[in-house]
Amino acid sequence: METVKTQDVTFNDLAWKIKYTPDRCTMCGSCVAACTFNAIEARIERRSITVSTGHQPEPNQRHIAVPVIRQKNSVANACVGCGMCEKVCPNNAIQPIRNEDSRLNVVGRAGGNPLKRGGRTNLNAERVLDKIIVGRISQMTDPSLDSERHTFDVLAPFGRVLLPQELPFSVENGEIKMQGWVPPVHWIYPLIFSDMSIGALSTRAWEALSLATAYLNEKHKMPVRMCSGEGGMPVKLMESEYLKYSIIQIASGHFGWNRIVRALPKMKVDPAGILIKIGQGAKPGDGGLLPAAKVAEHIQAIRGVPKADLLSPPNHQGLYSIEESVQKMFMSMNAAFKFRVPVAIKCAASATSVSVYNNLLRDPYKICGGFFIDGIQGGTGAANEVSLDHTGHPVVSKLRDCYQSAVKQGSPGRIPLWAGSGVGMTGNAAADAFKMICLGANGVFMGKLLIQLMGCVGNEKGRCNACNTGFCPTGICTQDPRLVKRLDIDRAAQNIVEYMLAFDAEFKKLMAPVGNSSLPVGRSDALVTNDRAVADKLSITYAC
């Protein structure tokens, strides 16, 4: 104990311990090369061995130096459990093991710095969606449909929908004629690729997402839209036909908007929409954060900023109230695209979500084209851990509250509700989406599963979650050119496309047995739960 003080950090204080089997190791060095966190190293260890080589026992003790792989004893180089070492090891000689007795939360704030990470909440992973099942099956008097044979309208509105009395209709010779302007509404696939910026994502990962989006539209006629995230878009894409598949995001940092504004006159087509981000579920009330480590040269160029921590303020500066934000932001965004592009808003789910939604519903300008609610299980590229784990609001009940409020006012669907956070967390996004839609969502948005499809190994049990470090071992959330090369763009895009095709088939497998050929928005009667509290809160049937 003279050489080690009890306050020293050792690897049994860290969240992950490396299990190493020297007998299997050939010292090829692959694991050390693969570890982006510099959490392991090749070292020489002194070993004491007793050997007898003669005909009679003649034990002889020797000291030898052997090369080994060892975990580093430092918080800065803590293993995050990504398992790249295990993936590359040809002999199964090494793997990370979760340390149940981790003291990382205790020792990790050395230097007075809050813990930061990416991913999503690790404390609130229990999912109400898993307590709900589709329990109203059509049979006998109302036959189920055939998901293979019948046709289904799997489309959701994005844009402001007017009340029938507000439509500029006139009746001439028994025909309704629409005279005048109505807000733009696009009918799109009810799953939006959620807003992950270039910056949070590597250029390759973002490109893979764009590629998958275009492929799904062009090849499979699935009108999936992708949101840019706050961080601008490649000029080439903005000037191409494929811009029509993109929803451009604007957030409080306005990153990337100088390029977007300059590209406006050169745009051949309109973008699919504009999404104004007010807040996000993973770190509500906190602004965006792109650590300097990830602000590479190309990111500086796209965003028009120097290399520094990029913080989007928690608030849109100069905006005093919801009403003001409606007037200024919506009007300017609508005007920028000559009122041809729907403009929606994204907020973190919160106790106040219904108030915000009501304000938007009642806004006299009728120009909010979508309300995106993001719950506590939403993801982020970087946040303070205290925000990730200890702030936020579950999305399901809040979505339901907003829907029921709109129904009560005779306005369901006026401002389409899009809900996200934890969609596809278990890998089963179609079931999650279907349940959310039955509870009142017009559609859902999903981010984290997409990067998992590209290869991200992070999860809500503390694995990896290092999107903030710039050391993403899969090349997805980093700007380090050596790491980015790890990502095979085509395979990443292919995984997403194939998942979406399966999603579509599975979604129809849920529409068919409830007998619906168009989206069952608000069909809460189709759902049952074995949890009385969930049944009461969501106004769905209790079953046991």
Next chain:
Amino acid sequence: MCRIGAIKSADPVHASKALSLMLPQQEGHDNSGFAMVMQDLEGEFSSYKEKPLMSLACTQKGAKIVQDYMDKSGFRALHEWIPKVNNRPGLDIKAMPYYIFTAYDYPDYLNNSSQDQKEDLLLNTRLALRTMLEKEDHGYIFSFWPDVLTLKEIGDPRDIATYFGLWEDRGDLMARNVVVQCRQNTNYEIVRYAAHPFFLQGYTLCANGENTFYTKNKEYQKSLHRGYIGFESDSQNFLYTLHYVLHELKWPLKYYKHVITPLSFEEMEKRPDKRELTAIRQTLGHLEINGPNTVIAMLPDGSIMTCCDSKKLRPVVVGGTKDLMAISSEVCGLNVILPDRDQSKDIYPNEREIVMITPGMEVQRWKQ
């Protein structure tokens, strides 16, 4: 399962004709009730066609409640008809003590009022009476509207007909338009209000099927109009949407079909009126129906129409002669009341059609 029917005739027909249309179809329903709405009346009420007619099934106390309320509201009873009933033992009927049909004159203060004001008062009166009667289960008010008579009862339709003497054409219960159905709504509780046809401000409707968008329709409709109440049956959704589209929004009938079973987005895209159709689908998405359905509806002008769900999962046939047309779930009903019609001219509407019989007995067939 339901079987539904309607008759439209140039000359008045007796209620027994409606029974003859429905009873051959009894294998397809459960004989749990009988419900009928008659419009363009002859017989008992032929002299009161302009006057609101109340159809009431009630207890003695219920009758008193109604009389007091009508007196207080300024309505004057002009003619009352209480059918003579045959209450012989063994009939399968859960009869109410009294069936009272009364034609009223409007209160004096409405003399110079518009048609809309009168219509509002008639609806408000019916809703108020329904609430009062419901409190202690003293009765049911089915319709209160000029030239419209409604009869609904629980039991075997043959026995119900015997009870009310509907088998004999006594010249009392005659009409040019009849919408009829022979079943209670057995999906839910057996209550008299749950039997279609349903009626609201001149619009009558019955439906054969299951509306799987019942909940979303209902939640939305509740906020649209004070008359959209009850929801004892998912078929009420169809009536309320019909009323909303035609009476409230004043859109032409063909847009009713576009609201309840909109074209797919792919089909809409090819249409010259895609802007309008898309706007309609967007704005009234919560009135779209799903599931298997056939609708038969009667409009205030006496037209009768039928249409189906978008996948044509329920049957219906339209047939007849120049003087007598009928719509029926099954052709066997038509064969009984119209054996001499030209069957080759029978129409089996498809999933995108509305077939309408106009007041002039013209059959119109429109594709959505």
